[in-house]
Structure formats: C-alpha cells, structure tokens
Amino acid sequence: MSISKSQTEKFGQIFSGSRFIIPSYQRKYSWTEKETKALWQDIEESLKDNMNHFVGTLSFKENKPEGLSTDIVYEIIDGQQRITTLFILLKVLIEKIPDQKIQNDQITAFIGSKGNLRLLPLGEDGEFLNTLLFDFNNINLNAIDKRSQKYMYSAKSTFTALANALSREEIEERIIFIRDRLDVLFFNVTSQAQSVKMFSIINDRGLPLRILDKTKSILMLYSTLHLMESLNDSINLAFEKIFDSYDDILVWRDKLGILGRLEENTIFTQHYYSSRKLFPDTWTNRDGAETIFDNLKKRCEDLKNKPTELNTFITEYLSDFKAFSVSYAQLIKDIQTVPIYQKPFRYLEFTATLYPVLVRLYMQNKLIQLLPLLESIEVRVYKLRGTNPIADMYWLSSQLTENDLTIEEIKAYLISFSEKFVNNHVFETYLDSAIAENRVVKYILSEYCNNNLDIAVYKNLQIEHIFSKDPNYDVSSYGFSKDYEYEKNRIGNLSLLEESINKGLGNLPPVNKITGYLSSVITDTRNLAGEIQKGNYCKPCVDNRRKKIVDFCIDRFKVN
Template sequence: MNNPVTSPAFVESINTKASAQRAFEIKASSCTLKENSQEGGNIILGENKKYCIPIYQRTYSWTEIQLKKFISDLFSAFSSKVEQGEAEPIFIGTMQISAIKEGEHQIIDGQQRLTTFFLLLRFLKEKFPESSVLKEEKFDWLRTEVNNGEQQKFLKEVIESPSSVEGSLNPYKNNYNLIQHFFEEQMQSMEEELGFNIEDFLDFLFSKVYFVLIETRAGLSKNLQIFDAINTTGLDLNGGDVFKIRMYEYLHDIKKQEKSIFEDISALYEKIDKKNKEFGDQVTDIQQILAIYQYVIVARHQLPGTLYSLGANTFFERLFDSIFKIEKWENFSKASNVEISLKELDEIIDCRFLWHRNWKYKKNFSAEDAGAVKLIWNSRYGRFWHLYSVFLFQLKEDENRWEKLLYFTRQLNRLFFIYSVRFDKRINEIYSTLMHRVIDRLVNGSYEEVMSIINDKIGKETSHNTGWKNLNYSLTTNLVENAKRKNLICRLSAMLEENYKSTEQSQIKDIINRIFDEPLDVEHIEAYNHIEESKRVELHAEWGQDINSLGNLIILESNINRGIKNKPYIEKIKQYHTSKFPFIKNFHLTYPEWNLNTCKSRTEIEKNKILAYLFKENEKPYSASAVN
C-alpha cells in the first residue's frame, strides 16, 4: 500500500514528535480494524481487545454531515475493489489510547470515529443476518463512562435491540438511523451500477480502513500533553476542556474522590452556560472564572507575583504539571501546598454573576459607580477589573460587602485615573508593586488594609504635582499627544457635569450610554485648523499649546462634530445646542464668545473640578452609615 499517512515513515514521525515528552512509554503503529497484512501492522478489534470511553470525554456527537461523509468516503474507496479488483486503502485518522489496565484501553482521542464504526457494525449485523462474518460479531468491546453511566444505558439499548429503540434523546440510536439511511442509499446506488456484495464490503472494511494507533503508558496529564503534541485532526482541546480533565485527575487521583466527581466538575460548566442563557449574553466562561481564581490562589499560597500575569490556561496547566510532578516550572515550587476547590469555583461563579446582574440593571449603583467601572476598563490598568469578583468572594460573609465594593471601585478608579493620566504607559510601580500588595491584603488581610494601601497611594494633590510628569501639567497641557489620556480626562470631565450621584436606574443608564457607549469625538472648540487657511499660522502663533489644552477640548457626539468640522465658534454653538449633553447644549450661555482668555479660564475651571473630585473623598473611607 502506498499511503504516506500510514507508512512506516509517518508512524516514525509520530514517535519522533512524542519523544520530546518525558517519563512515559509510547507505541505507534499502523492499524486496521481486524485484518492487517502490513509488516508490523496491528489491529483495533479482535484478540479480546476492549475499549472504554472515560468519564471526562464529551458525549457522542457526530453530526448528520459527518456521518454522510463517513459513509460516502467508505463507499468511494470500496467501489475501486469492484471496478479494479483491489480496493483503495482509506486513512480514517489517528486514535490515541492508554496502555491496557483492568482488561481495557481508555480512549484519549478517536472515540467519535470508533463509536461510529461500532454503530456501523451493529447496523450491518441487523441488516445482513445471514453473513457468516457478522454472525460472529460481538459488541462487548466498547463501553462508555460519560455522563456517569447515562450514555452507557443508551449504548446498551442499541446493542440489545436497535430496531426497537426510540430516538430523540438517544444519540446512538439517532446516528444508527442516519447510518442506516446513508448506507442503504449508497448501497442501492452501487447495486444499480456495479453490484454490491456484503462479504466483499466487510473484507474491505476490516482490512483497508487504516488508523494510526498511538498507545501510551502515562498518567492522564501526560497523555494530554502527548495528544497536544501529535494531534493535527479531530477534537482540538481548548483551555476549558483541559482544565476539566486535569481537575478530574487531581480530585480522583490526588484527593481520592470517586469517579462521579467528574459530574460535579461538569456541573460548574453547565451552571455558567445556564446563567449566560438567563442573561441572554455571553457574560463569562470558565477561562474567566479561572482567571479570577488565579488571583486567589497566587495570593493565598504566596506564589511569586509574576504569576498574576500568566494567562489562566497557562497558569493552571503549569500548576497541575507541578502538582502531578510531571514537570518543574519556574515559580511553582510551592505548588504542592495548593488546594483547588470546586466549592470555591462555584462561589466565584456566583460572585461573577452577582456583579453582572447589578451592573446590567444598574442595581445598587450610582452613576458615579458605573462611571468608575467604565473609566477603570479604559484606564491603563483595566485588567484588574476581575478584582470585583475577588472582592465579593473574599468578603462573602460581610453583609456590607456590596457597599464596600463600590467604595473600593471608586477609589481604585481615582488611583488608576491619576497614574493613567500622569504617565503615558502603565508603570510597574502601580501595575506590579502596588497592585500585588492590594491583592495580597484582599485575600490574606482585611478590607481596611486594602483601602489604606489604595488611599495612601492616592494621597494628596500636592504629592502628584512635584517634578516630572506632574498631574497639573498632565491634566491641562497638550492632551492630544496621548489618546488614552485625552479620552479619560474628557470623559471624566463630562461625567462630573452630570447628576453623577443619581441612583435612579434609567438616569444612570442614560448618563453612562451617552458618555461611554455612544460614538463620541473630542472636539476642539477653537478649531485646530482655522477655516481660512491663510490664518492658520497666525492662530497657532497666538494660541500655542493652549489650542490642545483641556480648556479648548470637549466631548461631542460624532455626528455633530463631523458636521461642524472647523467652523468658527459662532457657527459651532448652533450645533452644540442639538447635543444630548445638557452642559454642551447650554455651553453658549456660559461662554457666549470664545477666545484665548476664555480658553485659559476654562482650563483652570476644568482642572480644579477634576482635582476636587480626585482628592475630595480620599479621607472618607466606607462606613455602613456613610456610603457615597
């Protein structure tokens, strides 16, 4: 047979790829179902071989399209036997199994294909009862542990009496019916043109359909690594799949839980899906929940702070590697002390959806609180928004945790705003040093300690107005040189013109939508380019840096801004009047004319307004009697 994917060279390449893995045994071979004439070839069935689909696998789920292609490919290859006297071999893919244990192999990859062959053979035995080959066929070589035995009940129904089994909820029966339909359709077509003989078809099926079978002797985690190293087709495990499997191995092998614990793990995934459906939105997923839990684990077990920056998938992959002693990873020397809890993951899911419910409906928020959330997301430190869920989780026994979270959010916004405005990039002083202390105290300390760290860093206005990158300069001068700085300042300025203390839900939504969600531009009140080109040099000579100062900038709906372009102020204010923002609508009442002096005056007013907001509440920490 001249088929590159089943040749010895291909099989050797599989072994070469896998050889990079450590502490395991691997054997790769070219296999057929029952009859293999290749030197060193192997077979899938026969010799009392039995297979188990382990509990952590997905349910059987091949679709109608996949089944139709499967049957069509088989008949396409088989037709060459009738036409040419020799059937063309067909490669069906790779299959990875564990070494035999308790009389059976566990299927790591390939269960969908093997189960489909199982159903095909069961159909053929029912269809051709006179076949001597099929009379000897038994169906005790495949079982499944998926869904804690429920899938095995479905499979057993098809084994014992396929023609009497109702479909719908039984995926094996449903696909059995589809296989029957597609097979009879192909067989009828072939009979009309070339003739069909079941014994010839079985000879082809058992001897010309090839797999590359990879048998490994290793733990579950190592088997997943091998799968990842060699897999090029079939199921692609994502981070959520891998965590589910490795968490099962951790609880079953390390914590000695029963196999049924897998159902508890799966229940967390189902809970997330159910709650997402309730909200009609993809609120979160298991990767985000793990990212939140990552903060808790790193802080609680005093792991190096650099691990906060790892992606959640990588973090848990390396954590499990270290717990299982598969591989030594830098910064995971304390991994053996780590406890991973389904109960805590369940509580974090609840906290994440509690936060989203209040956010979505603006329940227990003020407009200021909602604006703080938006400003944090848009700051240079937006990744720390996960701390809302960590906060709710850590203070779960505190009846005032929501009010405390809001104060935490407002102060965190002040801190991030100051350092996002003062510096054009995020700085390690905040991103690493300070926030690692905040997370540590949030997990291992007290609420009061957390707020003390944040409030001390906010400090006084004077502490931010000395030397290079002082706050006064950053708030007022040449805002257009850094888009993030410009947008943060102008949006906070706009929020402070609104009734931002409002707790009325419709008003909160209106304020937040206008400032943060609808299309906005930052408008130069005095146009950066004079409408008369000949006056542009004179304009810039007169205005200098003030042309890009806080006083000369204002947020404005994009459609209005793009309509007025660089018209003179007297023309612009006619369009300002159509704005949804009350302070812009009435801008002409405060500033009936616009010139350099009014610009400088407004710069001071805007600066002082923002500074008052940033520092006015820094010495008023939350108390149950004084929220907001």
C-alpha cells in the same frame, strides 16, 4: 454494536444499537463557525481526493443497559466536540433526503427521536439539542443565553446553508461518506481512572488542549494516581461550575460590550494572582498561564507522596477557583442591573489588572463601598497616567484572600497606592496638559456635563475640539500664539458631541458651530453654544473652562 477496548471503526457504525451521553461535568459545546467550516472542508477535500478521513481519537466509558433496554449507553470521556458536531451535520444532511420513508429510517438509525436522541448532553443543553434537531424553526435566537447553545445553533445554521447548495445525489454521497468513510480510533475504558490516565497521556503528546481542560486533567490525574480517586467527583463538580461560569462571562461580556480581550487564560491567571497562599514557593505576579500551570503541576508533584497534604491542596484550590469563577460570572451579570456598577464597568471600563481585586471584594460584599475609590484610581493611574502597576494590585488581591481586611484597611492601602503613583499635584499636572488623545477624556467630560447618558448614546459621542484641530481660520485673532498645537489639545478646548453632528462641523470657528452644538443632547455642549453666542469667545474662555474642569476632577475623582 459493542465497542471493544480499542478499535478503529467507521463513524456511522457506532450508533447501531448504541447511545451516548455527555456528562454534565464535561465542558459545554464550544466549537465556533471556524471549526465547523473546517470539518465541512475536510469532508469535501476527502471526497474530492477519494480518500477516507480520520477524525481523531474518541474515548468512552461503557454503562451497561438498564432494565429491558437493549441499547448500550456510553459516557463520552473525550471527543464530545467532534461527535456532537458530526451528529448535527448528519441530521442536517438527512433532512435533505426527499423520500420521507428513507429520511425517517435514517433518522431513527443514526439520530434517534425527539426526547430519545442517540447522543444527548445531560442538563439544559440536552433539551436544547432536542429542539435544535427537531424544532429548529421555532427557536428564538435572541432568547438563547447559553454560549454552548449559541454555538450549536450556529453549527446547525452553517451546515444548513452549506447543504442547501447540494443536489440529492451529493447529499446522499456525503451521508454515505460520514457513515462509512470517517475513521475514528475508539477507546472504551472500564473506569474513570483509566480514562484519566489515557487523557493525560494524549495531553502530554501535544494535542492542543485549553488551559482549563489541562488544569482539570492534571488534578484528575493526581487524584487518580495518588489519592485513590477520592477527589475525582469533587473535581468534576467543581469544573462543571468553572466551565459554566466562564461561558456565562463570555455571554454577558458580549451583551455588555466589555472585557474585549478576556479568554480562558485571563480567568485562570487572575485567580492565581489573587491566591498566593496556595503557591507559597513559586508565586510571582508576572507568571503567564503556562508557567502557572507548571507551578500547579509542580505543587502536585511535590506533594504526591504526602497524600494528606495533596488532598488539602487540591481541595483548597478547587474550592477557591470555583468560588472565584462563580463570583466573577455573577459580578458581570450584576453590572446590567446594579446602577452603581454601570459607569465604572461599562463607560470607564476597568483595566484587567484590577479584576482580581474587584472579584475578591465582590466575594466579600465590600465592592460597592469601595467602588468610588477604585473608579478614581482607574481614572488617575491606569487611564490618565497610562501606566499599569500590577505588583501592588495583585499583592492586595492575595491579601484579601488571606486576611479578613476591614473596609478602612483596604481604603488606606488604596489611598497609599494612588498617592504613590498619582497624587493630587500629579493628577492636576496631567489634567492641565494636552490630553485630547487620552482615552479617559471622554469619561471625564461625560461626568462633568452631568448627563445621565444611555450607554448607546455615550458610545456614539466623540471628542470635539472647540477651536479646531486643523482650523481654516487665523487662531491668533482669538488670542492663541505659536503654541496652538499644544493648546488645542488641552481639556478646556474639548467637549463632547455626537458623531453625526461632529461630521458636519469640520474645521469651522466656534461661532459657526453654534447650531450644531445646540442640537446636541449634551447639556454642557449646549451651554457652550450659549457662551459662544454671547460673543468674544477666545483663549481666556478656554483657559477658564479648563480650570473649571480640572477643579471638578480633583473633587469628583478624589481618593481621600
């Protein structure tokens, strides 16, 4: 069928004689199990209430048939998440039809064939969707490294599980419902300009778009309305890279177990904090994502009657944001393979505030040289002291973007920053206090023991109190006085121990922990067992151990 400029239609009818492609510049498939289950539930409730279900607005750009083909091909402008999910669901249901001829007819009519789908994302996701729909059982889930493909796999798996419980009649009922009773408002636009205007209008009416979609949309709008569409292709290509980079970051975040709170807003804001030169009148280091988006929109609005300046701003913003995103993704990937990255990124885990600086240094091939200094700052300022200075670091990240700073200039700034917040005297004072609950203690002790620990072993380690937190013995006989509540949490009384071993030691005195300590893989803990075995292990021994660890830290995490 041919879709007119705008019409309300049944979902099943649009696939009659039509094919749909998802352009490579669109963001990849991103519906999670939450959204797929919600769609299923909407259909179930509509069936129960005997009502049609409106799935929303979809917009397309019509591409005329090529050669002898009779199929009209529509480029999906907006709505690809919903239409892809429904396409997968329809295939799952059709697979459950027992009559092979009817099943084949339905697949041909609504799904197409392998290599010739009626809905096809361009690029690698298109190849994966073919395999997902026609060769699902041969997919190795562990080999999938694209976030979009994991989500498509999850959608197919979820719908398959839900459909398994249905009878033949219930399967047919749902296929007919999707085909004939899912209502969709279609817009068939004739140009990209028209689609951009419509998309922006939809956005302004309050539909919940994510920050990267909104950013792309507003740039497309100003390019279309004020630059005669001259930057539309550049915007599409740049955001294809940005979307892919963000997806790659999420995949590697999960593999490496870092960046737990990272989201679209994070990468969007971190780029902004390191690109002050692009927003000279509105930039501050405390703006949130929505304010930053408003600043971007205001910048475009201020320049809309100055096409040359508007073109320059959008071009520079696109180029820098793309480069930042691609480098961010590559840095996260490199963590697995570059040995020097392992400990600070995976074991210590840099605070999010440092990432604008880390990424900019990586872009300039300066990160490896400065990593030990940044690691020390993370230990001293962000972890041990527990503060989160942002102004200085965001200023530095923008300086790195605006000026070609030398390694020595950057070092000087970082040293000054550390001296400002945690100089050696302050560092020693913090280390000498009761810090058992501080999250950096585990990292400090792991460095002190000098074991080359596997990440799985490291994450399984716990902080062990040599003299117990709740002792079942008289601590005064070991030289402790009434200030034991303070003394027990100082670093000299702390060691590392595997969780499984630690559980069995309870609140025993040190002499009764020797066997447990000797079974540890941690060299320092086994050595500690030897010291206790000698006898007379008491408070002076703990004090001496504390002094050794503090001296080690002053040298290991030095900043000059």
